[in-house]
Amino acid sequence: MATQLKNLSDFFETTVPSAAPYRFGIVTAEWNAVITNALYEGAYQSLINHGAEPDNIYTYAVPGSFELISGADILLRNIVNLDAVICLGCVIQGETRHFDFICNAVANGLSNVGLKYNKPVIFGVLTTDNQQQAIDRAGGKHGNKGDEGAITAIKMADLADSFKR
Numbered sequence: 210m211a212t213q214l215k216n217l218s219d220f221f222e223t224t225v226p227s228a229a230p231y232r233f234g235i236v237t238a239e240w241n242a243v244i245t246n247a248l249y250e251g252a253y254q255s256l257i258n259h260g261a262e263p264d265n266i267y268t269y270a271v272p273g274s275f276e277l278i279s280g281a282d283i284l285l286r287n288i289v290n291l292d293a294v295i296c297l298g299c300v301i302q303g304e305t306r307h308f309d310f311i312c313n314a315v316a317n318g319l320s321n322v323g324l325k326y327n328k329p330v331i332f333g334v335l336t337t338d339n340q341q342q343a344i345d346r347a348g349g350k351h352g353n354k355g356d357e358g359a360i361t362a363i364k365m366a367d368l369a370d371s372f373k374r
């Protein structure tokens with residue numbers, strides 16, 4: 210598995226721009242809150258560690274990962290000059306095919322929101338077979354996907370900004 214070969218929290222710091230100039234939204238799903246709260250803490254702290262201003266980080270919660278789609282759209286529609294939106298969730302396989310529908314819908318939906326607003330919308334959603342796999346990726350042995358989401362948001366915001374300079 211790809212994540213087993215790359216810790217989600219390991220980055221070459223020299224490749225990460227400063228987050229200071231940018232404004233970030235973070236939308237976090239409340240389903241599997243123990244996991245998603247850990248993802249949020251990782252994402253928020255990673256933004257701060259790379260220079261983001263607390264006043265430039267706009268944090269919202271939605272009920273489940275499926276609502277991340279609407280949540281990202283609402284933020285980009287209502288908050289002026291957001292440079293990127295980080296969407297955090299944890300979808301764990303249950304007894305039915307609901308997992309497949311949620312995961313596919315969220316991946317496609319978030320991609321479409323990013324294209325709609327021409328803004329980076331970061332897919333920080335764990336899609337796991339079981340809770341242990343999620344724990345391992347929310348600050349456990351494989352790092353924190355929230356960290357990955359924050360670093361990705363910084364890099365994409367800086368890429369977009371580079372064409373305005």
Ligand SMILES: Nc1c(NC[C@H](O)[C@H](O)[C@H](O)CO)[nH]c(=O)[nH]c1=O
Pocket residue numbers: 238240241272273274275276298299300301302311
């Ligand atoms: N089973 C999980 C869900 N299910 C809820 C959906 O995301 C959605 O809120 C509901 O279908 C109403 O629209 N959500 C997760 O984030 N994680 C799960 O494991």
Ligand SMILES: CC(=O)[C@@H](O)COP(=O)(O)O
Pocket residue numbers: 300301302303304305306307308309311
């Ligand atoms: C991803 C889900 O919605 C899933 O966890 C719900 O569980 P179940 O498939 O057993 O209803």
